[in-house]
Amino acid sequence: MLDIPFWKRLLILGLVALGLLYAMPNLFYNRVEQHNDAIAAAERNGFESTEDSAARAGWPDFLPSGLVNLGLDLRGGAHLLGEVHVQDVYKARMDALWPELRDALAAERGTIGAIRRVEAPEGELAVEIGNPDQMARAVQIARGLAVPVTSLTGAGQDDLVVTASGNRLGIALSDAEKTAADERTVQQSLEIIRRRIDEVGTREPTIMREGKDRILIQVPGIGSAEELKQLIGTTAKLTFNPVVSRTADANARPGSGNVLLPSMDEQGIYYIIEERPVVTGEDLTDARPSFDQDGQPAVEFRFGPSGAKRFGAYTSANIGQPFAIVLDDQVISAPVIRSAITTGSGQISGAMNIDDSTRLAVLLRAGALPAEMTFLEERTIGPELGQDSIDAGRLSAVIATVAVVGYMIASYGLFGVFASVAVMVNIILILAVMSMIGATLTLPGIAGIVLTVGTAVDANVIIFERIREELRRGKRVVKAIDDGFSEAMSAIIDANVTTFIAALVMFFLGSGPVKGFAVTLTIGLVTSVFTAIYLTRLMIVVWIDMRNPKQLVL
Missing domain, CATH: 3.30.1360.200 (Gyrase A; domain 2)
Structure with missing residues (x-):
């Protein structure tokens, strides 16, 4: 039957009210953002300054404070592409190995003779011994310092290659160990960069590996690429x-x-x-x-x-x-x-100001980068450009919404008004869900919302057309509406499931802009089904209860 139980009505209205509550902080974006930053700064520093206390008081603690994070193209920020000098690790490994090798060879100085380190190619270790006749023993000692490579591809191989020529002993990392070391170095650099950026309270940075030894870093809201380079590029050893x-x-x-x-x-x-x-x-x-x-x-x-x-x-x-x-x-x-x-x-302590001490503490907590980074590409996106993008996105969303609302009202009258209200609520619910999960909104994400505005009424169009067919068959208003919702359900589910699968594929296999589009589209599909089927139905039922119409022109 068309009637909706009281508890279901409360549940539907409750979900809508919850959506309004969680989307509300975005209307006061700057105040809420300062409130959140003040809390994060107090947690990082272990105390709350006067400025943090004032910023925190700008938004009540009992209200939700989640925001839709703005991406680099909307907020402005910095973009860097860095190359990790993985060869630095080879040199560091050889420098660290030398004291241990020196002590091991010195223990048999009477046999091997005098030992000294000599010049060698970058990333290699060369040692001359006084008694070339005992080179085999020196090689044996050096190989005793090798350990198995800790990687699947290097299983069964040692991490060191030991060679001998005359009175010169040469040591270098094996190819398997270099491959494993390169992987560890880039992964460690990724983690340290992520910790350093997270420490200063930036929102939703993009930090990802590109190719063999490059790292892409995009941080919305930071002042400039130079500022980001200072934070990332310092080794803090x-x-x-x-x-x-x-x-x-x-x-x-x-x-x-x-x-x-x-x-x-x-x-x-x-x-x-x-x-x-x-x-x-x-x-x-x-x-x-x-x-x-x-x-x-x-x-x-x-x-x-x-x-x-x-x-x-x-x-x-x-x-x-x-x-x-x-x-x-x-x-x-x-x-x-x-x-x-x-x-x-x-x-x-020493010659430092508060900013210096805060930055040094951040760098020390995050740890030292395992190798130097060279920045191959750097770009600063100003907040003015981001604001232009926001304005353009807002304008496109408004135009699309007005066009859809106008078409629905012109086509279906009062029921078109119900569908338009559902579309508005759908947009609010999208923002609410994104705020709750901390999702990032980008320009492609705005495109996903605009597309959702257009597709959100698809379910209502299917339902209203089914209702029209039932009315033409001479059914009563209530029966026609009930059958219209029931008969349209399978088509609505099928259409949204197929689109949902496509959105999931874009999310898991896509990157950057594609992923931003997929996020809003996926959330929009779920919320649009809820508003089209349940919220629209509730408004129609309330209208029938109030008016009890004998005829319906649709």
Whole structure:
């Protein structure tokens, strides 16, 4: 029967009201966005500033605060295409291997003779031994440092290739290990870039791999490509190294196992430090902006259990000695160890402002990029262009909606009004669902909404035409309407299911603009079925209950 039970009426109206509630924050976009940013900033920093508190008060906490995120083409922002220098990892691996190989060969110095590292091609390690007759033993020792490749394609192969020529021992990564290392490096770079961007509260960035060693980064809402490059391009390699000496000579020879690095704060001062660090930034578990005892911006950090243990052991054994805090090959500071630091926490202070301390904390939490990146393409999309896109999209949506509404009213009269109301509610429900799931709206997404406006009335057209046929057969109004809805149901379901399948294929196999179009189209299909079948039917039933018409001209 055409009658709708009371609980179903409440459910339909309740879903519509819920949609209105969750779509409402988009009417106050800037206020809600500032409210959300203030909450995120307080969570990141561990405290709420006066500005954050004022921004948070701009929108009630008890109301929904989800927004439809605007894509790069609507909001403006930055676009970068970076290339990861995977070869840097080969060199780093050989540099890290040298101390271990040196110690292993030195243990048999009496047989092998003197050993020294010599020049070698980038990413390779070359060692000369004093007794060429014992080269076989040296090769055996070097091969003992190899481990199996940890990848499916490299199963059964070692990570090192050891060669010998005269008194020269050569070591390099095997091809299988290079392939596995390249994959790990790009994936690690992707994850670190994603963490760095997420840390500063940007919304819905696009970070994806392109080709073998390239990464595409698109971040809506950020000021410029240069700002994004500063955030991503900084390696933030933090180490804590023993200090050998301090000098003003930029050409001083550091000696074997040591390096000469400039001071970040003291102009013309250099430190000779041990190359092997006590602990590194990888041992950090947390880093937060704070203030030192003089009220100056600083960064508090905390080590994990293993890092805290090593740092505690070193400071206990070197009280009264300086140690260097090194960031990206510059000595931030070189404090003297006054007492053992066994708590696993400390503070970095120096010539920095609040923005510097916040950025440094972000970089330290995210970790160091495993390899350098070169940006092959960079583009800044200004907010004015984004606003033009929004205005054009809004205008197209308004024109499409007015045209559809006008056609429906002209064709079906009062029932056309009911269908038009359903179309309006359908758009609101699309925005509500996108706000709830945090989906991103792009220009193709607007095209999907405009298309949904056109297709949303398809179900109503099918239903109304079926009702017309039933009326021509002489059926009563209520019976004709009831049969019209029943007979049209299978055609409506079939049409929407096939379109839904196509939208899912576009979503899972497409990328970028195609995916943005598929998101709004998929959501629009679901909401349009609800509004066309259930909401329109409810309005018609309420109208029949109120008017009890004996005739219907449709």
